Amino acid sequence: MKLYNSLSHEKEEFKTYEPGKVSMYTCGPTVYHFAHIGNLRSYIMEDVLEKALRWEGYEVKRVMNITDVGHLSSDADTGEDKMLKGAHREHKTVLEIAQFYTDAFFDDCKKLNIKYPDVVQPATGMIDSYIKVITKLIETGYAYFAGGNVYFDTSKLKKYYVFNDHDVEALEVGVRDSVEEDPNKRNKNDFVLWFTKSKFEDQALKWDSPWGVGYPGWHIECSCISMKFLGEHLDLHCGGIDNAFPHHTNEIAQSESYLGHPWCTHWFHVHHLNTASGKMSKSTGEFLTVSLLEEKGYDPLVYRLFCLQSHYRKALTFSWENLDNAAAAYDKLVRRIAALSAGGAVAATAQEPWRTQFREALDNDLNTSLAVTALYDVLKADLSDADKRALIADFDRVLGLELLEHAAALAKKESAALVGEEAGEIEGLIAQRAQAKKDKNWAEADRIRDELKARGIELIDTKEGTAWKKL
RNA sequence: GGCGACGUAGCCAAGUGGUAAGGCAGAGGUCUGCAAAAUCUCCACCCCCAGUUCGAGUCUGGGCGUCGCCUCCA
Numbered sequence: 001m002k003l004y005n006s007l008s009h010e011k012e013e014f015k016t017y018e019p020g021k022v023s024m025y026t027c028g029p030t031v032y033h034f035a036h037i038g039n040l041r042s043y044i045m046e047d048v049l050e051k052a053l054r055w056e057g058y059e060v061k062r063v064m065n066i067t068d069v070g071h072l073s074s075d076a077d078t079g080e081d082k083m084l085k086g087a088h089r090e091h092k093t094v095l096e097i098a099q100f101y102t103d104a105f106f107d108d109c110k111k112l113n114i115k116y117p118d119v120v121q122p123a124t125g126m127i128d129s130y131i132k133v134i135t136k137l138i139e140t141g142y143a144y145f146a147g148g149n150v151y152f153d154t155s156k157l158k159k160y161y162v163f164n165d166h167d168v169e170a171l172e173v174g175v176r177d178s179v180e181e182d183p184n185k186r187n188k189n190d191f192v193l194w195f196t197k198s199k200f201e202d203q204a205l206k207w208d209s210p211w212g213v214g215y216p217g218w219h220i221e222c223s224c225i226s227m228k229f230l231g232e233h234l235d236l237h238c239g240g241i242d243n244a245f246p247h248h249t250n251e252i253a254q255s256e257s258y259l260g261h262p263w264c265t266h267w268f269h270v271h272h273l274n275t276a277s278g279k280m281s282k283s284t285g286e287f288l289t290v291s292l293l294e295e296k297g298y299d300p301l302v303y304r305l306f307c308l309q310s311h312y313r314k315a316l317t318f319s320w321e322n323l324d325n326a327a328a329a330y331d332k333l334v335r336r337i338a339a340l341s342a343g344g345a346v347a348a349t350a351q352e353p354w355r356t357q358f359r360e361a362l363d364n365d366l367n368t369s370l371a372v373t374a375l376y377d378v379l380k381a382d383l384s385d386a387d388k389r390a391l392i393a394d395f396d397r398v399l400g401l402e403l404l405e406h407a408a409a410l411a412k413k414e415s416a417a418l419v420g421e422e423a424g425e426i427e428g429l430i431a432q433r434a435q436a437k438k439d440k441n442w443a444e445a446d447r448i449r450d451e452l453k454a455r456g457i458e459l460i461d462t463k464e465g466t467a468w469k470k471l
Numbered sequence: 472g473g474c475g476a477c478g479u480a481g482c483c484a485a486g487u488g489g490u491a492a493g494g495c496a497g498a499g500g501u502c503u504g505c506a507a508a509a510u511c512u513c514c515a516c517c518c519c520c521a522g523u524u525c526g527a528g529u530c531u532g533g534g535c536g537u538c539g540c541c542u543c544c545a
Binding site: 029030065190217221240242272310313316339437440459 | 474484486494495503507539540541542544
């Protein structure tokens with residue numbers, strides 16, 4: 001499988017440290033607000049990557065952190081979420097709030113058919129590890145104590161900017177007005193490993209440490225959690241493109257300085273979901289959640305398809321028109337699959353060309369758009385329905401669109417005509433209409449159809465008779 | 472200002488030197504009493520200007536434009 005690697009800026013053949021096994025780390029959510037669908041785009045694409053690796057026969061161990069450190073008690077007040085306000089009103093602790101949003105995050109993931117990681121580790125449960133790693137970094141000269149905080153000394157590194165070639169001097173200081181320069185830093189790029197003195201005096205969670213009571217810096221958690229569960233050699237590290245700098249850059253600095261050897265070989269960055277006005281984020285207004293999509297009547301899997309139709313390394317623009325587009329496509333896809341007959345002979349060799357087409361799409365830097373095309377090609381192919389179903393089931397192990405399940409549900413809904421009181425009545429009306437049609441009483445036939453339509457029942461005439469479904 | 476990604480039809484999008492996949496929307500045909508569904512057909516001078524090449528959406532140079540990051544919204 002060829003994958004683009006942010007370290008080399010090229011598509012490379014993906015290799016693992018241990019043959020056949022993939023150690024995969026994903027930056028998890030910060031849990032003091034709901035995840036928006038832009039955040040979730042990353043998790044969807046990472047899920048597809050994980051499933052593609054498994055589909056190709058790899059054994060994958062995936063680890064995700066939960067960032068529950070860094071809950072400024074004042075931060076909560078800026079949110080408009082009722083649960084959060086409620087939590088405060090009811091004197092819930094920040095950890096309870098974190099738990100609430102952690103659950104909300106995994107609920108969203110479940111709706112989007114994102115597999116639960118093999119290991120999920122909250123950052124607050126790893127304080128001893130951070131202290132251990134920071135202690136060693138100080139001992140080996142990579143970190144220093146100044147003004148109450150422990151900093152990582154980036155001047156000790158041969159190469160700090162691993163993803164981009166920044167010229168330190170060319171970087172403008174304070175491009176953003178809100179950023180203040182920290183006088184304790186020896187170098188412009190140094191970053192904090194452990195805080196005891198912070199401009200955020202209202203930090204809610206604090207722990208004792210050799211450097212005083214405080215809390216860990218915001219990069220150390222990923223290094224430590226990854227090393228604890230996946231060892232000293234990581235195959236694949238994922239995250240949103242916005243994490244590449246400084247978060248991932250700093251992770252590499254810490255981890256490799258601590259380990260004394262190269263750490264993670266492959267970096268997978270998912271690009272942003274934009275709205276017409278720019279990146280989707282808390283601050284820029286449009287903040288769409290999975291629940292909101294559901295309220296508007298969209299199946300969350302429609303959003304998954306929307307993401308799959310694009311490439312993970314390309315900015316994707318969200319609009320309701322585009323989502324409607326995906327919804328129509330999904331609906332049609334499911335209906336075409338539902339129309340496939342259940343029986344028939346399976347001929348594995350006949351399926352092979354399409355399986356190959358699908359594999360080649362995935363192998364080409366996870367080209368999900370082409371993978372979806374392979375799905376359409378199967379539907380159009382000269383194959384038995386049984387073969388088509390088998391291929392669709394196989395592809396869906398990666399795509400995760402629950403196509404056969406939804407098709408089955410659709411068929412069930414349509415055949416549910418035979419049960420229930422209301423259904424009996426509808427069947428009666430359909431029979432009346434059939435009689436009217438036989439009598440060529442078109443006005444009466446259309447009247448019955450319109451009456452049912454007004455009740456939300458759509459009739460579909462086929463050669464075998466009239467089927468119906470709820471709109 | 473620095474670094475990076477990207478610019479293909481109304482919309483999403485594939486394409487990594489050889490006469491532009493696929494999906495949605497749209498138009499037309501078939502099938503239906505009509506509709507719906509299904510199915511078939513149609514729909515692109517690839518941001519601009521130079522260059523390399525027998526041949527460029529695809530490579531090179533220069534523009535223009537969009538987006539992201541530039542230390543605490545992982």
